[in-house]
Amino acid sequence: MYNLFIVIVSYNGMAWLDMCLKSCSNYPVIVVDNASTDETVSFIETNYPNVILLKQSVNLGFGQANNIGIRYALDQGAEHVFLLNQDAYLQEGSVEALLAVQKENPNYGILSPIHLNGNGNQLDRKFSNYVAYRKNPHFHSDFVLRKPLRDVYDVPFVNAAGWLLSRNLLDTIGGFDPLFYHYGEDDNYCQRALYHNFKIGIVPISFLLHDRGDRIVSKYRRGSKKHFEQIELDLKTQYANINLPSMESLQKLKSRRKRSKWRAFFEFDFQEALFFKNELSLIRKLEPQIVSSRMKNRLQGSHYL
Numbered sequence: 001m002y003n004l005f006i007v008i009v010s011y012n013g014m015a016w017l018d019m020c021l022k023s024c025s026n027y028p029v030i031v032v033d034n035a036s037t038d039e040t041v042s043f044i045e046t047n048y049p050n051v052i053l054l055k056q057s058v059n060l061g062f063g064q065a066n067n068i069g070i071r072y073a074l075d076q077g078a079e080h081v082f083l084l085n086q087d088a089y090l091q092e093g094s095v096e097a098l099l100a101v102q103k104e105n106p107n108y109g110i111l112s113p114i115h116l117n118g119n120g121n122q123l124d125r126k127f128s129n130y131v132a133y134r135k136n137p138h139f140h141s142d143f144v145l146r147k148p149l150r151d152v153y154d155v156p157f158v159n160a161a162g163w164l165l166s167r168n169l170l171d172t173i174g175g176f177d178p179l180f181y182h183y184g185e186d187d188n189y190c191q192r193a194l195y196h197n198f199k200i201g202i203v204p205i206s207f208l209l210h211d212r213g214d215r216i217v218s219k220y221r222r223g224s225k226k227h228f229e230q231i232e233l234d235l236k237t238q239y240a241n242i243n244l245p246s247m248e249s250l251q252k253l254k255s256r257r258k259r260s261k262w263r264a265f266f267e268f269d270f271q272e273a274l275f276f277k278n279e280l281s282l283i284r285k286l287e288p289q290i291v292s293s294r295m296k297n298r299l300q301g302s303h304y305l
Contacts, residue, residue: 003076005028005073005081006024006028006081006082006083007030007069007073007083007084008029008083008086009066009085010040011033011034012040013040013087014038016086016088017043017086019089019211020084020087021044023090024084027095028050030052030072031044032054032068032069033055034058034059034060034061034065035059054069056068061182061185062160062183064178064304069081070165070170070305074167074170074302074305080164080167081165081170082098083160085161087161088208090113091207094162094207097206098111101152105152108152108198108199108200109166110189111152111164111203112158112202114208115159116207116208118209118213120209124210127159130159135156136155139204154200154201157190157200159186162208173189174302174304174305177297177303179236180237184237188240191243192297223271223278228282235282240293242294242297247291247294253283261276261280264276
């Protein structure tokens with residue numbers, strides 16, 4: 001009845017892949033492997049010969065690998081593409097529930113199941129933030145007060161562990177922006193979907209398990225490489241947002257950082273002056289990339305696919 005492909009990006013996924021692929025048995029599956037160094041590729045070839053395996057020679061990151069899988073699915077005539085993390089497991093009937101909602105509500109370009117933890121006994125911790133009161137005031141109240149559940153709950157963002165994407169959305173905004181390598185690409189994608197008048201929704205009778213546990217977030221020293229990687233991600237996520245009307249706020253940020261640099265210098269705090277100098281260099285390097293991204297993503301088209 002529906003032409004749908006499930007796309008999974010794998011990278012050293014042996015801890016989850018068997019359960020993940022078993023949960024996808026009702027639909028054709030495309031796995032884009034990001035040059036795994038464990039047994040991921042041989043395991044899929046041996047145990048899941050019907051899976052379409054697209055092996056990459058380098059790790060392309062989450063977004064660009066998904067773009068390859070999406071393009072393959074569209075070339076096969078897919079009207080829907082479901083993106084699934086390698087560490088997530090679909091529950092029975094989940095995809096069908098999403099498809100039914102998207103068929104009746106084609107303005108929802110992105111639909112997601114409810115994300116449970118790996119044991120299925122609680123909401124995934126981060127997912128619970130996406131359905132907080134300020135994001136949708138009805139979600140928790142309807143469950144707790146046992147009100148009739150809505151077919152779909154609007155949210156401004158849900159992470160891409162499990163996304164049903166419509167062909168209309170993909171033809172209108174394309175794939176993930178290569179400005180983002182790993183992390184931030186789903187934030188940017190949701191921003192673009194909203195800009196082009198698509199809705200994002202959670203379907204309350206659809207579930208997946210996201211088996212990521214409470215991963216340890218490594219701490220980094222101020223001014224370290226990891227710190228600047230986080231600053232870069234924050235800059236891209238904030239300023240490549242095409243719902244932001246202009247780049248004026250980035251210009252103001254540059255001015256503030258210049259003042260901070262010279263103030264630190266004149267106070268003989270040379271380490272702090274160096275920090276702001278390096279941050280300014282990063283901003284100047286990223287600015288043309290962000291401007292180019294914003295210009296392209298404001299236009300309709302199957303970009304990046």
